Amino acid sequence: MLDINVWSDMKLFIEHEEDITGKMKFIGKLIPELEKLGVKIVPKNVPADICLALTHFRGKFKGPRVIRIDGVHFTNDKHSSWNNGRMRDDIKKSKAVIYQSPWCKLMGNKILKFKHKREYVIFNGANPDDYKIAVEMEDTPHILMSANWKGKIHKRLKEMCDIAAECPQYNFWVAGRHEMELKAAPNITQLGHLDEEDLRGYISGADVMFNLAYYDWCPNAVVECLVAGLPVVYADGTGLGDLVGKSGVKVTDSSPKPKLITIKKNSHKHVRIKVPPIDYEEAKRAIAKALKMPRIHRPDLHISTIAKQYHKVFKDVLNG
DSSP states (O other): OOOGGGGTTOEEEEESOOOSSHHHHHHHHHHHHHHHTTOEEOOTTSOOSEEEEESSOOSOOSSOEEEEEOOOOOBOSHHHHHHHHHHHHHHHHSSEEEESSHHHHHHHHHHHTOOOSSEEEOOOOBOGGGSSOOOOOOSSOEEEEESOOTTOGGGOHHHHHHHHHTOTTSEEEEESOOOOOOOOOTTEEEEESOOHHHHHHHHHHOSEEEEOOSOOSOOHHHHHHHHHTOOEEEESSHHHHHHHTTSEEEEOOOOOOSSOBOOOTTOOSOOOOOOOOOOHHHHHHHHHHHTTSOOOOOGGGBHHHHHHHHHHHHHHHHHO
């Protein structure tokens, strides 16, 4: 086996175009920390030692690839089956697989019906130094709901706003894009899309994060709030349970099962799974409980820690 120090100056190609997706938001935080570890990020026209692909391959690369999987599709409609099939094929061609959470790995293994011989679970990460300046606010407790909500009814923004309207003793902030008709109340402020600096100010100023998504793999927004010290009220199960654990208060939920859901034969439409109801009263009690919790300390989610885990995966592959 080669000495791992051989790869202290490795060249890495990240196979994904720059965009506003959550995966690239995370990669933007990861790159500076990898560079501190001696990793040089190179463009596709420059020879690299190894490639990091996100979800699936987007081109040809001569050399070993590591693929990062951020979730699979739950149904067997044609759209989902094509995406799952492409993902499975690319996993088979990869030298290693990184899943975002234990639940993400479970669903990947069961639904894709393939287990790679070299699998890793690495959460997303955030920089604690980004959350030191808070927006000015009143003394009333402030609860943050933050995500890219657009087209994602499984994240239960409507239900959370209904719950917020029934809790006038707290202020609620809703950050992120959406096109839903939501419950309006004096204690709910729609912030819309915020740039990174402004969003960090609201995260730093909040007391609790509220996220009742029916399923999520490893949401950046929750990672950021945990690193900033916020307890999280979350729906039990899936990647949220893996990620938050005792760093918040869970609300009972029934998560999607680790098997493919069969839909109507010959359906060409991408089918979204049904979102079950959630107990509003239990959610209210969870918020009250979370507001009594101390600030959260999660160094395991610091981006410097996460970068070291990615670096180790690359070295394992190159040495293997």
